[in-house]
Amino acid sequence: MDASSVWSGLNSGVVLSLIAVLWTVVWQNLQHLQLQQLLGRHLNRHARRLAAMVDPYLSVTIAEYDGGRMRRSDAYEEVKAYLGEACSRDARHLRAEGAKDAGKLVLSMADREEVADEFQGARVWWLANSKPPPRADGAAFPWWSAAAQDDRRFYQLFFLDRHRDLVLDAYLPRVRRMGRELMVQNRRRKLYTNVSTNQWSHVVFEHPKTFDTLAMDPARKKEVMDDLDAFKAGKEYHARVGKPWKRGYLLYGPPGTGKSAMVAAMANYLDYDVYDIELTSVHSNTDLRKLFIETKSKSIIVIEDIDCSLDLSGARKSGKEAAAAADQGNKKDGAAKAAAEAEKKKADTSSKVTLSGLLNFIDGLWSACGAERLIVFTTNHVEKLDPALIRRGRMDKHIEMSYCGFEAFKFLAKTYLGVVSHELFDDVRRLLQEVNMTPADVAENLTPKSADDDAHSCLAALVKELQEATEKMAKGGKGQNEQDNAH
Known part of the structure; x- marks a missing residue:
């Protein structure tokens, strides 16, 4: 066997040896990694069990806003209404707002106030709280920085781990349903405006x-x-x-x-x-x-x-x-x-x-x-x-929304004067066909100005006003015609 053949055989052996060594190292590392993962999952399970022994309570947080600060959460408003009615008797500090009934108030829990509730033998606790907003320097929308100045309010519900299914599947849906019903009962309709700000007042x-x-x-x-x-x-x-x-x-x-x-x-x-x-x-x-x-x-x-x-x-x-x-x-x-x-x-x-x-x-x-x-x-x-x-x-x-017609006038006469027919109605009908008058002006003329005014005097005042408007319109048309002839 010549020298080149021997050298070639040695090179092939070295390569195969290196591949074997590398594969051994890789395989050991893979086994080590899998062992670490298995050990980590095993320790996590024990850690969760230990945590449940030390603190057996779970919590659900219901924030005031969904999607950052874009939209107020319906769930938050429903929980707020429910707690104001069902649990506020045990709270020491409350917030009060006007109710639909002027003699009542709608109550809600103040910050850092905690009350207990019970449902089918399971005892739960509600905590009202708030936290400062995060820095808005990196906000994706410029209007978030202004909205984020207010504290972020939220409710937290605490309950035992063994009541998880009962609370999540039955208690919370009941809270939301009852909260919606209370919101309808206490609702006061509102007029919102954005004057001088980009938020609603x-x-x-x-x-x-x-x-x-x-x-x-x-x-x-x-x-x-x-x-x-x-x-x-x-x-x-x-x-x-x-x-x-x-x-x-x-x-x-x-x-x-x-x-x-x-x-x-x-x-x-x-x-x-x-x-x-x-x-x-x-x-x-x-x-x-x-x-x-x-x-x-x-x-x-x-x-x-x-x-x-x-x-x-x-x-x-x-x-x-x-x-x-x-x-x-x-x-x-x-x-x-x-x-x-x-x-x-x-x-x-x-x-x-x-x-x-x-x-x-x-x-x-x-x-x-x-x-x-x-x-x-x-x-x-x-x-x-x-x-x-x-x-x-x-x-x-x-x-x-047009000028006042005769049907609208009859409605106004009945509403303001309590009359459905009168001897001056024909005059009003004729004049309303000749001149434009808004319902607001008709209503003003039909409004009694003193204790001596009655239906006849108010209708007479309206007829006079309509006649004057007709004369002004006629004079204006005549003057315009004279100007046109002069030209």
């Missing part, structure tokens, strides 16, 4: 206007009420067709025709809360989205006089164009330039809500964050609004 909603006192043609009023009834009963329908449970209403007509009164009547009819959004106080589309997410179900979201809001009706655009025109046409006039610069600065610091952001708010993905909500726009000039904003599917029902 509220007062109790106590507007007296109802459909029974709304000056409107009875047939059109019934049409609106039937539509509201169909919406309120439409949960299964919306689920079947795959649409969010919401509906858009556009109320349009001259000032004084009852658009705001219609919103109040709708809220009282449906027993819904009202969210009145002031768009000029909303800094951006993100802030608008945040406000919308925080609205609750069974609510009416209102944007009044939307034709005067931001870019949506061209109001801001007109202001910019006026400033640009002043800047270009009056370059030699220092006062005009200063006014134009001031207008530009004002526009730059105003709200950045866009039409696209509002459309997404109405029927985009975020519109499905909640259910059973009406979105209502009111406007005096429907022709100024972008067609995309008020098309069917966004504003599903368009309701014209």
